[in-house]
Amino acid sequence: MSTVLGLIAPPLILLLAGAFVAYHRLRLAAWVALSGTLLVAAWFLGAHRTTTLVCAGLMLLVALPLLIPFLRKPLITSPLLGFYTKLLPPLSDTERTALESGTVGFEGELFSGKPDWDKLLSLPKPELTAEEQAFLDGPCAELCRRTNDWDITHVRADLPPELWDYIKQNKFFGLNIPKEYGGLGFSALMNHKVIQKLAAVSSVVSSTVGVPNSLGPAELLMHYGTEEQKRYYLPRLADGREVPCFALTGPFAGSDATSIPDYGIVCEGEWNGAKVLGIRLTLNKRYITLAPVATLIGVAFRMYDPDGLLGDTKDIGISLALVPRDTAGLEIGRRHFPLNSPFQNGPIKGRDVFVPLSQLIGGEDCAGQGWRMLMECLSIGRSITLPSTASGGSKMGAVVTGAYARIRKQFGLSVGRFEGVEEALARIAGRAYACSALSEATAAAVARGENPAVPSTIAKYHCTEMGREVARDVMDVHGGKGIILGPRNYAGRNWQSVPIAITVEGANIMTRSLMIFGQGAILCHPWVMKEMKAAQLEDPRARLDQFDDALFGHISYAISNAVRAWWFGLTGTRIGSTPGGEYTRRCYRKLNRYSAALAVMADTSMLLLGGKLKFKESLSGRLGDVLSQLYIISAMLKRYEDQGRPVADHPLLAWAFHDAVHKIELALSGALRNFPIRPVGWLLWAVIFPWGRRAQAPSDRLGHRAASLLMTPCEARDRLADGLFLDPCENNPAGRVNSYLSKVILAEPVERKFLKALKNSDIQALDFEAQLDEGVREGWITAEERRQLEELREMTLDTIMVDDFESWELRSAGYVEDAPPATGGARLAAA
Structure with a gap:
């Protein structure tokens, strides 16, 4: 040597x-x-x-x-425990409840730096029962068929009475309520499928059905209600005798229940003719969906017992109660008007509203447990209602815009063949594919009995954001067709309603910058929660022993992830065994790399920034983006495997995959370039990006393939459209446009032949019908081909036509000419 x-x-x-x-x-x-x-x-x-x-x-x-443990614990672990205790940010009871309320599924593997892909692929394939599929194809499709969105959004600003009756009679408000209590007993996956189908037709109908099946009295009663409460209220909620709403949001606290100003004082009062112990409520709520028509109001408030009627505790804490609409002192306000999507929504006020303790959800035993109850149930709305709404709108936008882009022609060419439009179609296709997979994955997690706190925030944020991006591109491709409202317009109302989903259940800005990584870094991390719990144990010996196990597990994990991130970056993830077929193996390798990079960034950030990390919202948001995109890709790969690895879907999967990994590298790059301790950022850059950033956005060639799928009848397009209501009935202009696609494609060769002959002839006819007559006489086309071209003209006209109105038809029903401007509507909802 x-x-x-x-x-x-x-x-x-x-x-x-x-x-x-x-x-x-x-x-x-x-x-x-x-x-x-x-x-x-x-x-x-x-x-x-x-x-x-x-x-x-x-x-x-x-x-x-x-x-050697007897050396390690006193010499190393004990001093580090003292340092850790000082470093650990103080957690309030509400923060601790929020962190501990959810369960961890596969998202925990993504935080590990070494995901066990077998766990993902072994999850059961999400499938409906025969009974659920029959309901989806029967009553749900019939509800779609009866829905006239223009009548709802412009003429009535409400569902017509017969539609309300149909929803109640078919128990749409009781999708999740068990059969033993009069409901349909369907799964969370079925809830997702119903909302997705309805949302593609009308966001007003989907929200009307979705809210009672998400966070509200029924969900809370099923989890926490007394048996007496369940037996009385659940059957009435299931069949529509009671219309529920849940009053949480207020003018000064928003949806932050920890700062809720509404209060209830324990006292004696009269209820149904008897003197009982109860609560006298004072509340001021707004933005409450279904409030104007609700008969049963769930109320979140802070409960106080100043006279000690229940015990020594004066401030009992956040509690939840059921208040019938006709309760004395309760005032249901006038309606809000949310962005031309007039679902029933409005304020609720009340002063000295007395209800007995038996109206507390869960009874007296659940007094003060409201925050925990809300945290454990909020994920349903975030996991299902909003992501499913975005998925339905995105999927409908994809298939119908593809058909429109093929039918609509400019300069003798389908507009979808122009590269600029093609770029928009590719984005629509890829994001609709990703949104659909993500929304189904989170619904399936709920159906498996999980409480996916972190995936629910990922799904809520990214599905609604992708829905907004798809709606924007849909409007751009449709041009004038999209901006002229009327019965023929199927794009404009969706565009108007998109910001609503982005705002509710926690505004997206806050969801991204505070919640996704903030919860994920503690809840999904394999060691952080264990360290925190160990450090808070009272028994010194148990505290030292458990902290020792967690600490050195964490150190080994951190070193491993640093090595793995550097090695994967150095080799470009071209080495290593992974699951999947030949087409997807590279995808899993890349996810291994980015999982390790996320773990390294998370550990470094938590170690060096400690409690200050919660205030570094830009850093938290970027790391949340990495976790989110990892989860989205995992959802897409799982569905691809569940569907039998369809080759026809490769362009959609590839476009969405490259878009996601490009976003991952942009987020990591942004986090490293702006890391608060600059030398650490430079060092981490060398570990994570030894050759620099390499991931690119989807190529134009890939975009062309993805866009072409939307404009051509094929199995990939059919899979993307699965679960939508596309019947070409009178109330469904989108369904009509979609139904024309195959006939238009069959007529295109005849159209080209006719136009070419017409261009090279000396025929003087200018009218289309006269030109067709000449074409038949000259032998360019047959009589059957003439009928085909006439049908093509009719289908094209129905596709591109927009509506027009008399001026009086567009005026408000309350408009009086020459009258002074109305001022009543300007009153503050909080007033």
């Missing part, structure tokens, strides 16, 4: 053995055994003796204190 090699071999052995052990997540003892064996071999092969001995000594100096 040469002198130089003899000198560098021993330290190189320690480093390479350490990297190997860390990459494969072996124990410290494995590093000692492997390093010792290699050092002995190097000794006999002629390595420099002094260097070898020094390296052996260093190895033992590091390993022995760590491997």
